[in-house]
Amino acid sequence: MIAEIGHFTLILALAVAIAQMAVPMWGAHVRDARLMAFGDSAAVTQFGLLIVSFLALTHAFVTSDFSVLNVVDNSHSEKPLIYRISGVWGNHEGSMLLWVLILGLFGSAVAVFGRNLPATLRANVLGVQASIAVAFLLFMLFTSNPFERVDPAPFDGRGLNPILQDPALAFHPPFLYAGYVGFSMAFSFAVAALIEGRIDAAWARWVRPWTLAAWMCLTLGIAMGSWWAYYELGWGGWWFWDPVENASFMPWLAGTALLHSALVMEKREALKVWTILLAILTFSLSLMGAFLVRSGVLTSVHAFAVDPDRGIVILSIMMFFTGGALALFAWRAGALRQGGLFAPISREGGLVLNNVLLSVSCATVLVGTLYPLALEGITGEKISVGPPFFNMTFIPLMLPLLFAMPFGPLLAWKRGDVRGVAQRLAFAAGFAVLFTIIVAAMTGPGPWLAPICAALGLFVLFGAVTDLLSRARFGDVSQAEFLRRVVSLPRSAYGTALAHAGIGIMVLGIVGTSAYQxxxxxxxxxxxxxxxxxxxxxxxxxxxxxxxxxxxxxxxxxxxxxxxxxxxxxxxxxxxxxxxxxxxxxxxxxxxxxxxxxxxxxxxxxxxxxxxxxxxxxxxLIWIGAVIMFIGGAVSLSDRRLRVGAPQRARSRPSAVPAE
Amino acid sequence: MLLWVVLSVLTAGVVGLLLRGYRRGEADVAGAAKADVAVYADQLQQIDLDQSRGLISAAEAESARAEVGRRLLSRAAVVDGPVSAGGQGSSSERILGAAAIAIPMLALALYVSLGSPGLPNLPHEGRTREDAARNQVDAMVARVEERLRAAPEDGNGWDVIAPIYLRMERYGQAAEAFANANRLLGETPKRLAGFAQAEILANNGIVNANAKVAAERLLSAEPGRVDARMWLALANEQDGQFDKALSDYRGLLAAPQMSPAMKEAIEVRISAVEKLARGEAVPPPGPRLAPGTAPEGSVEIPSSPADQQAMIEGMVARLAARLQTDGKDPAGWVQLMRSYSVLGRKDDAAKALTDARRALGADAAALEQVNKAAAEMGIEGAAKGEDKK
Known part of the structure; x- marks a missing residue:
C-alpha cells in the first residue's frame, strides 16, 4: 500500500505542478493577487507530496519490497541498510525522483523565503519552476516510473552495482543534484524577468543567493565524485576528463561565471544581457549533463538508463527549455537598457575577465566532450579526446585566471588603481615565489610548469589573506582597531576570501599530485x-x-x-x-x-x-580546497542580509580599495 | 479499501492546503516598486557603512550614492499596474475553483491507468517468515553437512540427508549421498532406488551405467519392481536397442499396479521407439520423455533450453559410443546421423556415415538402408571403405 501511496502522491504532485505552472503566471499577467499567491501554496504542497513519494520509495528499498520493480532491479535483501537507502537514488528512476524532489525543494524555498520578491516576479518564477517540474514528472511517470510493480514478486533483487556501494557515493548524487537543480532557480528567475520585461540591479540581488547555494552544492558534489574515483577505481587518479565528469564540470564553470557576473549586475547594473544569458546556459548545461548520462550516449557507471528513447525525451526537454528561453531572450534582449560604465581596469573589468576566461574554458570542455560523440554519431569513427587535449587547452586558460584572481577583490569599482593593488599584493607574490623556490630546491627537478602553477596557487591563497587584511586596514590602524575591524568584517567578505583561498589550496594539491607523483x-x-x-x-x-x-x-x-x-x-x-x-x-x-x-x-x-x-x-589538498570553497559559500549565504529577509544578498559586499 | 480511504484523505488535504494557502496569502502582496526600493535603500545604507569603515573614500561614496539614487528615481518613474486582490465572484474565484476540481480528477484518472491499487506491500522480512519451513530444512541440512564433513564415514548421516537432497532437487549431491549410504550401511531397495533416481535426474534423464547397475540390483532384490524395469527399458531405448526396449515397455504395460498416467507415458515411449526403430525422426521430446523415474512420478524434462540441449547431446554421445563398439546396427547409425543433422553438426553426421559404411561393409542390405537415409538427409560421407586421412 505504501508504494501505491508514493505512486499516487507523485501523480498528485504532477497535477499540482500543472496548476502551479498555469495559475500564478496568469495571475501575474492579469495582476491578480490571489492567483499569484496560489503559486506559493502550490509550491509548498508540491514539495510536501514529493517528500511523501520519496519516503514511500525509500520505505520500499529499506524493507526490500520486491514487488516494486525498481527495488528488484537495484537492491538486494543482503545489502547493508545505508546502501539500501542510497540505492534509492543509485538508479535512473529513483535519481529522477530525487531530482524532482530537489526541484520542489527550491520551488518551495522561493515560496517560503521569497517574501521580499515582488509578487509578480515570484509568481512567474514559481510558474517557470513548475513547468520544469511538469516536464520531469511526465517523463518519470510515462517512461521511468519508480513505482512500477511486479506480480508475482521475485524472492530477491538483482542488487546494486557494487562500485556504487560506497559512503562517498551515497552522498555524491544529492549534492550534485542540488547543484544542477539549484541552477534551475537562476533559469526560472531569468525567464520570469524576461517575461516581465524588467531586469535591473534588484533582480541580480534576488537571484544570487540561489545561484550561490547551487554552486556550493555542485562544488561539493563534484569533489565527492572525484574523491570516490580516487580511492575506489584503483588507479589513483582524481580526475579523468571523462565525459561524465565534464558534464558536471561545465555547469560549474558557467555557474561560477554567473555568480561573478551577477555581482556586477547588482552593483552597477552592467552585464545584464550577459548575466541573463549565462543563467539560461548554466541550467541548459545541467540538463545536458542529465541527457548525456541517461541517453546511452555514454557508457559509464553513471549511465543509468541506456535507453535511447528516454534520451530523446530528455533531449526534447532540454531543447524545449533552452530553445524557449533563448527565443524569449532574443525577443527581449534588445529592450534592456545599458547599465553603468566602467574602465577596463576596475572591479567590473576584473569580473569581465573572469567571465571571459571561465566561459571560454567551459566552451573548451564542451567541445572536448561533444566532439568525439558527434564524430562517432556522424561517421562512426571513435576517437578519444583525453587528458592531453584538456591539459593543452584548459590549463593555459586557468593560468591567467589564477593570476588575476587576487587582483579582482582588491580593485575599486568603476576605475581601479592596478599599481596600488599590485603594491598590496607584492607581499603575497613575494611569499609565493619564495616558498616555491624553497620547495623546488628541496624536491628537485620536476616539470617546468609545476613551480609556476604552485606559485600561482600560493599567490591566490596569500592574495585571499591580503584581501581580508587590507579590508581590515592592517598596518594603517592600531592593533586593537585592526582586531575590531577583523571581527566586524561582513561575512560575505570572509566568504569571498575563503572561496578564493580554497581555489588556491586546490591548485597546490593538483600541482603536487600531477607533477610529483x-x-x-x-x-x-x-x-x-x-x-x-x-x-x-x-x-x-x-x-x-x-x-x-x-x-x-x-x-x-x-x-x-x-x-x-x-x-x-x-x-x-x-x-x-x-x-x-x-x-x-x-x-x-x-x-x-x-x-x-x-x-x-x-x-x-x-x-x-x-x-x-x-x-x-x-x-x-584538492578535496580540502573544495570543502573550504563550500564553507566559503555557506559563510556568504549566512550573511546578515539574507536573514533580515528584505533584500537578500549573498557574496562579498562590493567594497573598494581605500583611496590613499 | 484502506488505500482508497488514505488516498481520498490525502487528496482532500492537498486541495484544502491549496485553498487555505491562497486565502492567507492575500494580505501579503509585496508591490514590485516596494521590493525594488527596499534593495536600493539597503545599497545606500551599505555605502554609508563602507564609508564609515573607511573602505571607500568620500568621493567614491558620493558617486555611488548618486548612481543608486538615479536607479531609485528611474524605478519610481515606472508605474506598475494596479494589483487587484481578487474579490468575491471574480474570475480568480472561478479559476481557483476549477483548479481545485481539476487537480484531484487528473490525479485520479492518471492513477487508475498507471497504478496497481490491488498490490499490497511485500517486505522481504515478512516473506522470509512465510518460508520459515524451508529455512528449517536449510538449517538442518547445514547441520548434517557439517557433521559429515567432520565424519565422512557416518553412514546414517548420508542416509538421512540423501532423500532430502533429492527433494531439494540437488540431484548430484543426492546420488553421492545414496551411494555413500549404500557403501557404508549396505544396500537396501530404498537406497538403490533413491540412487538410481538421483543419478538419472542428475544426468538429465540419461540412464548411465551406474544407474543401470543399481536398477538391475534393485530388480534382483525385489523382482517385478516397476521403477527398476522402467529405468532398464529406458536404458535400452537410449542405447539404441529398440527391440529390447519395446518388449520391456510392453511387458510393463501388462504389469499390475500401473497408474493410468504411467501407462499413457509408456505408450508414448512405445510409439516413439517404434518410429526410432524404423529410422524415422521423432518429434522433439515433450515434457515427459522419460516416464516415471519413480513409480508414482515421472521425470520432468529439464525446463531450461540449455539443460534440454545438454540432455539431448548426452543421449547422442551415448549412442555414438555404443555404435563404435557394436557397429552392426543400421537403425542406430541412421538415428545417429539424423541426430547430428538436427543438431546442426554436419561434419559429425558425415563422419557417422563414413563410420557406418566401414562398420556395415559386408552387409549390403544394411548399407543400402544407411545410404538411402543419408541421401534423404543430404549427408555425404567419404566413399565406402575409404579411411579418413
Missing part, C-alpha cells in the same frame, strides 16, 4: 618487499574474509620508513554476491606530505600478486 607497478610474493617514495612495504600475504554481501581478499602490508613502523595497509579486492562483480578497495595512508596508495591487481602465474604503488604528494 611516484608510481610503481610490481609483483610481490608474500614476504617480499617494495619501496616507493621512501616508504618500505612488506607484503605479508592475502587473507580471505566475508563482508555482509561480498567476499573479500585482504592483503596486508607492513609499512616502514627508515626502519620505523608507519602503518599497516589493507588494500583488498571484493567480489559481491549480487550482482557478482569485483571491486578494488585501495589501501591509503594519508600523511602531511601526501598519500601512500596501494591497489591490488591480479594474481600472477608466478605466484605473486601485481600491485600498483603510488605516492600522491598533497593530493588531499
Amino acid at each position: 611516484t608510481e610503481k607497478i610490481v609483483a610481490l610474493k608474500p614476504g617480499e618487499r617494495a619501496e616507493v617514495a621512501g616508504y618500505e612495504l612488506l607484503f605479508q600475504g592475502i587473507q580471505p574474509t566475508k563482508g555482509p554481501n561480498y567476499s573479500e581478499q585482504i592483503a596486508t602490508f607492513e609499512v616502514t620508513r627508515n626502519g620505523a613502523p608507519v602503518t599497516t595497509l589493507l588494500p583488498s579486492k571484493r567480489l559481491y554476491n549480487a550482482p557478482p562483480q569485483p571491486t578494488t578497495e585501495a589501501g591509503i595512508y594519508a600523511s602531511w606530505t601526501g598519500d601512500l596508495y596501494v591497489a591490488l591487481g591480479d594474481e600472477q602465474p608466478s605466484g605473486g600478486v601485481a600491485l600498483r604503488l603510488y605516492f600522491h604528494p598533497l593530493v588531499r
Whole structure:
C-alpha cells in the first residue's frame, strides 16, 4: 500500500505542478493577487507530496519490497541498510525522483523565503519552476516510473552495482543534484524577468543567493565524485576528463561565471544581457549533463538508463527549455537598457575577465566532450579526446585566471588603481615565489610548469589573506582597531576570501599530485618487499574474509620508513554476491606530505600478486580546497542580509580599495 | 479499501492546503516598486557603512550614492499596474475553483491507468517468515553437512540427508549421498532406488551405467519392481536397442499396479521407439520423455533450453559410443546421423556415415538402408571403405 501511496502522491504532485505552472503566471499577467499567491501554496504542497513519494520509495528499498520493480532491479535483501537507502537514488528512476524532489525543494524555498520578491516576479518564477517540474514528472511517470510493480514478486533483487556501494557515493548524487537543480532557480528567475520585461540591479540581488547555494552544492558534489574515483577505481587518479565528469564540470564553470557576473549586475547594473544569458546556459548545461548520462550516449557507471528513447525525451526537454528561453531572450534582449560604465581596469573589468576566461574554458570542455560523440554519431569513427587535449587547452586558460584572481577583490569599482593593488599584493607574490623556490630546491627537478602553477596557487591563497587584511586596514590602524575591524568584517567578505583561498589550496594539491607523483607497478610474493617514495612495504600475504554481501581478499602490508613502523595497509579486492562483480578497495595512508596508495591487481602465474604503488604528494589538498570553497559559500549565504529577509544578498559586499 | 480511504484523505488535504494557502496569502502582496526600493535603500545604507569603515573614500561614496539614487528615481518613474486582490465572484474565484476540481480528477484518472491499487506491500522480512519451513530444512541440512564433513564415514548421516537432497532437487549431491549410504550401511531397495533416481535426474534423464547397475540390483532384490524395469527399458531405448526396449515397455504395460498416467507415458515411449526403430525422426521430446523415474512420478524434462540441449547431446554421445563398439546396427547409425543433422553438426553426421559404411561393409542390405537415409538427409560421407586421412 505504501508504494501505491508514493505512486499516487507523485501523480498528485504532477497535477499540482500543472496548476502551479498555469495559475500564478496568469495571475501575474492579469495582476491578480490571489492567483499569484496560489503559486506559493502550490509550491509548498508540491514539495510536501514529493517528500511523501520519496519516503514511500525509500520505505520500499529499506524493507526490500520486491514487488516494486525498481527495488528488484537495484537492491538486494543482503545489502547493508545505508546502501539500501542510497540505492534509492543509485538508479535512473529513483535519481529522477530525487531530482524532482530537489526541484520542489527550491520551488518551495522561493515560496517560503521569497517574501521580499515582488509578487509578480515570484509568481512567474514559481510558474517557470513548475513547468520544469511538469516536464520531469511526465517523463518519470510515462517512461521511468519508480513505482512500477511486479506480480508475482521475485524472492530477491538483482542488487546494486557494487562500485556504487560506497559512503562517498551515497552522498555524491544529492549534492550534485542540488547543484544542477539549484541552477534551475537562476533559469526560472531569468525567464520570469524576461517575461516581465524588467531586469535591473534588484533582480541580480534576488537571484544570487540561489545561484550561490547551487554552486556550493555542485562544488561539493563534484569533489565527492572525484574523491570516490580516487580511492575506489584503483588507479589513483582524481580526475579523468571523462565525459561524465565534464558534464558536471561545465555547469560549474558557467555557474561560477554567473555568480561573478551577477555581482556586477547588482552593483552597477552592467552585464545584464550577459548575466541573463549565462543563467539560461548554466541550467541548459545541467540538463545536458542529465541527457548525456541517461541517453546511452555514454557508457559509464553513471549511465543509468541506456535507453535511447528516454534520451530523446530528455533531449526534447532540454531543447524545449533552452530553445524557449533563448527565443524569449532574443525577443527581449534588445529592450534592456545599458547599465553603468566602467574602465577596463576596475572591479567590473576584473569580473569581465573572469567571465571571459571561465566561459571560454567551459566552451573548451564542451567541445572536448561533444566532439568525439558527434564524430562517432556522424561517421562512426571513435576517437578519444583525453587528458592531453584538456591539459593543452584548459590549463593555459586557468593560468591567467589564477593570476588575476587576487587582483579582482582588491580593485575599486568603476576605475581601479592596478599599481596600488599590485603594491598590496607584492607581499603575497613575494611569499609565493619564495616558498616555491624553497620547495623546488628541496624536491628537485620536476616539470617546468609545476613551480609556476604552485606559485600561482600560493599567490591566490596569500592574495585571499591580503584581501581580508587590507579590508581590515592592517598596518594603517592600531592593533586593537585592526582586531575590531577583523571581527566586524561582513561575512560575505570572509566568504569571498575563503572561496578564493580554497581555489588556491586546490591548485597546490593538483600541482603536487600531477607533477610529483611516484608510481610503481610490481609483483610481490608474500614476504617480499617494495619501496616507493621512501616508504618500505612488506607484503605479508592475502587473507580471505566475508563482508555482509561480498567476499573479500585482504592483503596486508607492513609499512616502514627508515626502519620505523608507519602503518599497516589493507588494500583488498571484493567480489559481491549480487550482482557478482569485483571491486578494488585501495589501501591509503594519508600523511602531511601526501598519500601512500596501494591497489591490488591480479594474481600472477608466478605466484605473486601485481600491485600498483603510488605516492600522491598533497593530493588531499584538492578535496580540502573544495570543502573550504563550500564553507566559503555557506559563510556568504549566512550573511546578515539574507536573514533580515528584505533584500537578500549573498557574496562579498562590493567594497573598494581605500583611496590613499 | 484502506488505500482508497488514505488516498481520498490525502487528496482532500492537498486541495484544502491549496485553498487555505491562497486565502492567507492575500494580505501579503509585496508591490514590485516596494521590493525594488527596499534593495536600493539597503545599497545606500551599505555605502554609508563602507564609508564609515573607511573602505571607500568620500568621493567614491558620493558617486555611488548618486548612481543608486538615479536607479531609485528611474524605478519610481515606472508605474506598475494596479494589483487587484481578487474579490468575491471574480474570475480568480472561478479559476481557483476549477483548479481545485481539476487537480484531484487528473490525479485520479492518471492513477487508475498507471497504478496497481490491488498490490499490497511485500517486505522481504515478512516473506522470509512465510518460508520459515524451508529455512528449517536449510538449517538442518547445514547441520548434517557439517557433521559429515567432520565424519565422512557416518553412514546414517548420508542416509538421512540423501532423500532430502533429492527433494531439494540437488540431484548430484543426492546420488553421492545414496551411494555413500549404500557403501557404508549396505544396500537396501530404498537406497538403490533413491540412487538410481538421483543419478538419472542428475544426468538429465540419461540412464548411465551406474544407474543401470543399481536398477538391475534393485530388480534382483525385489523382482517385478516397476521403477527398476522402467529405468532398464529406458536404458535400452537410449542405447539404441529398440527391440529390447519395446518388449520391456510392453511387458510393463501388462504389469499390475500401473497408474493410468504411467501407462499413457509408456505408450508414448512405445510409439516413439517404434518410429526410432524404423529410422524415422521423432518429434522433439515433450515434457515427459522419460516416464516415471519413480513409480508414482515421472521425470520432468529439464525446463531450461540449455539443460534440454545438454540432455539431448548426452543421449547422442551415448549412442555414438555404443555404435563404435557394436557397429552392426543400421537403425542406430541412421538415428545417429539424423541426430547430428538436427543438431546442426554436419561434419559429425558425415563422419557417422563414413563410420557406418566401414562398420556395415559386408552387409549390403544394411548399407543400402544407411545410404538411402543419408541421401534423404543430404549427408555425404567419404566413399565406402575409404579411411579418413
